[in-house]
Amino acid sequence: MRPLVIVLSVLLVISAIGLAPHTALGQVDFNTNTPQPTDVLDTFSFATNTPAGPTATPTPTATPTATNTPTPTPIPLGPYTYPTGINPLTGLPYPSEEAQARRNLIVKISNFPPEVRPQSGVNAADLVYEYEVEGGVTRFAAIFRNNAPDHVGPIRSARLLDMELVVMYRALLAYSGTSEPIQDLLLSQDWRWQLFSPSVGYNCEQAGFCRFPEEGKAFEHTLYGDTSKIWEMATLQGVNTGYRAYGFAFDETPNAGGEEANELFINWWGQTNALWQYDPETERYVRFTDGLPHYDAADGEQLWADNLIIIEAPHNRRPDLFPEGSNYESLEIALWDGGRALVARNGRIYQGFWQRPNRNEGAALIILDDDGTPIMLKPGRSWVSIVRGLGTVDIRTDYSDMAAT
Numbered sequence: 001m002r003p004l005v006i007v008l009s010v011l012l013v014i015s016a017i018g019l020a021p022h023t024a025l026g027q028v029d030f031n032t033n034t035p036q037p038t039d040v041l042d043t044f045s046f047a048t049n050t051p052a053g054p055t056a057t058p059t060p061t062a063t064p065t066a067t068n069t070p071t072p073t074p075i076p077l078g079p080y081t082y083p084t085g086i087n088p089l090t091g092l093p094y095p096s097e098e099a100q101a102r103r104n105l106i107v108k109i110s111n112f113p114p115e116v117r118p119q120s121g122v123n124a125a126d127l128v129y130e131y132e133v134e135g136g137v138t139r140f141a142a143i144f145r146n147n148a149p150d151h152v153g154p155i156r157s158a159r160l161l162d163m164e165l166v167v168m169y170r171a172l173l174a175y176s177g178t179s180e181p182i183q184d185l186l187l188s189q190d191w192r193w194q195l196f197s198p199s200v201g202y203n204c205e206q207a208g209f210c211r212f213p214e215e216g217k218a219f220e221h222t223l224y225g226d227t228s229k230i231w232e233m234a235t236l237q238g239v240n241t242g243y244r245a246y247g248f249a250f251d252e253t254p255n256a257g258g259e260e261a262n263e264l265f266i267n268w269w270g271q272t273n274a275l276w277q278y279d280p281e282t283e284r285y286v287r288f289t290d291g292l293p294h295y296d297a298a299d300g301e302q303l304w305a306d307n308l309i310i311i312e313a314p315h316n317r318r319p320d321l322f323p324e325g326s327n328y329e330s331l332e333i334a335l336w337d338g339g340r341a342l343v344a345r346n347g348r349i350y351q352g353f354w355q356r357p358n359r360n361e362g363a364a365l366i367i368l369d370d371d372g373t374p375i376m377l378k379p380g381r382s383w384v385s386i387v388r389g390l391g392t393v394d395i396r397t398d399y400s401d402m403a404a405t
Contacts, residue, residue: 078249079366079374087145089126089169091250091379095146101242102231103194104171105144110156111289112137112272116221118295121152122303131333131386132315133159136270141165144227149298153224154217155209158182158197160318161333161386163189168335168356168364170243172196174209174230176223179328181321193239196230198223207233247364248382249374254346261349263396264308264342266385274385276308277399278347283378285344288402306380308344309367311354312390333386340390341367345378349395 075083077091087094094100110116111130122128125142133139139156143165158175160182166173166189177199178186186195196202197209204210208226213219234240264276264285275288287294287303294303314334322329338355352369365384367375387393 076249077251077379078246080246082244082246087126088244088246088248089143089145090381091248091377092146099146099148102145103234103240103243104169104245105227105230105234106162106165106169106171106173107142107144107152107225107227108156108158108162108173108175109140109142109152110154110221111139114290115217116154117289118297119153120224120296120298121149121227123296123299123301124149124152125381127382127384128305129161129165129384129386130274131159131161132268132270132331132388134329134331136268136272138268138272143169143171148228148231150208150226150228151224151298152227154221155223155225156220158186159330160185161331161335164333164335164359166191166194167359167361168247169245170362172230172234172239174225174227175199176209176220179322179330181328182330185321193237194234196233202233243362245362245364247366249367249376250379251376252379253376254348254378255350255369255373255376258348258350259395260347260397261344261395262347262399263394264310264344264349265394265396266310266387267392267394269388269392275400275402276305276344276383277402278344279304280347283346285383293402304381305383306345307377307382308342309354309365309377309382309384310342310344310390310393311365311384311386312339312341312388313386314339315388335365335386341375342390342393342395343367343375343377350375 075081077086078088082088085093085100089104109119109122111119122140122142124144124147126145127143129141130138131141139159141162142152155174155176158173158178162173162175163185165171172194174196177197183199186192196207202209208229210224211222212224213222231240262278265273267273273290276285277288278285284304284306285308295301296303316332316334318330318332336356336359338353341352341354343350343352350369352367352375355366355368357363357366369375
């Protein structure tokens with residue numbers, strides 16, 4: 001009798017397990033750095049046989065019916081949620097636990113005068129913003145997370161727009177220095193501990209901000225940084241937390257429609273232009289600046305991106321900060337609310353608009369088509385060019401007489 005009781009008890013436990021509710025996929029909480037689980041419990045079906053009654057002819061055992069396990073709904077690759085382990089800057093898995101655990105890092109990189117080219121480390125960035133500073137020249141704000149190059153630069157000064165980028169990407173900011181009005185604004189922010197610069201006391205040995213003098217290059221263009229050392233200092237400061245930002249949506253399959261775009265020519269007001277040429281072999285766009293191939297000195301490759309995002313935003317003066325005739329004026333680029341946008345990927349271009357839902361931490365740009373559907377980026381590296389108007393952008397189907405190498 002006792003063995004029968006034990007058997008019946010075991011069967012009851014097994015049945016309870018079989019009736020356990022299906023566990024839904026976890027949602028990513030962007031207000032904390034704690035990754036949420038995305039595991040799904042299997043639903044098991046335990047088939048049982050009914051014993052035959054006490055007759056001479058045994059009753060056939062019923063064939064168990066297979067139970068279909070519900071297919072879990074995949075977590076979208078943006079614009080608001082991402083599976084655990086996916087980098088929202090690229091739509092690709094983090095290459096390491098270290099990359100997932102550290103904070104987004106913005107490094108300001110010079111792009112003018114021409115002798116600063118080729119820069120180092122730009123191709124290692126997950127995402128690059130290029131925007132006009134003053135005099136019609138541009139500067140790069142390269143955002144690093146997946147890779148940790150030890151020689152990035154030349155590093156230059158911060159501008160008003162960098163304050164928006166720090167908030168949007170919950171990022172650290174590495175820069176050489178800045179004008180007094182902007183430095184005062186930076187140091188008045190709640191996130192001032194996320195600033196890393198020689199101008200706030202970080203040096204070569206401590207944080208990897210080192211000078212590499214070069215003949216024909218002015219002193220202000222000789223500062224380079226080591227991203228690993230910057231992240232190490234951020235850890236010591238207690239600000240190297242692996243926060244994520246949302247905004248981009250990714251899919252290997254592009255949106256329907258679009259137009260052929262083998263070249264994009266961007267002419268900033270002033271002294272800088274850029275030509276991006278689609279290379280069908282690599283399915284990337286490669287860059288020419290002022291008519292010449294633009295290389296990265298660190299890897300020897302031409303600057304490239306999987307996605308080109310061109311957005312239109314107001315460029316305003318700030319006379320309250322920089323009176324007329326000021327030597328260090330900085331434009332205010334209104335990277336809030338929204339505006340028109342273009343997205344190029346896989347040799348095609350899509351028209352739409354960009355939105356920034358609010359100016360809260362972690363709320364970056366969302367790119368939508370005219371129907372309000374997210375424009376899907378190709379998983380990979382993206383380059384955002386901010387212009388005064390899309391009229392400065394020339395979209396071409398034919399290739400110019402230059403090699404995409």
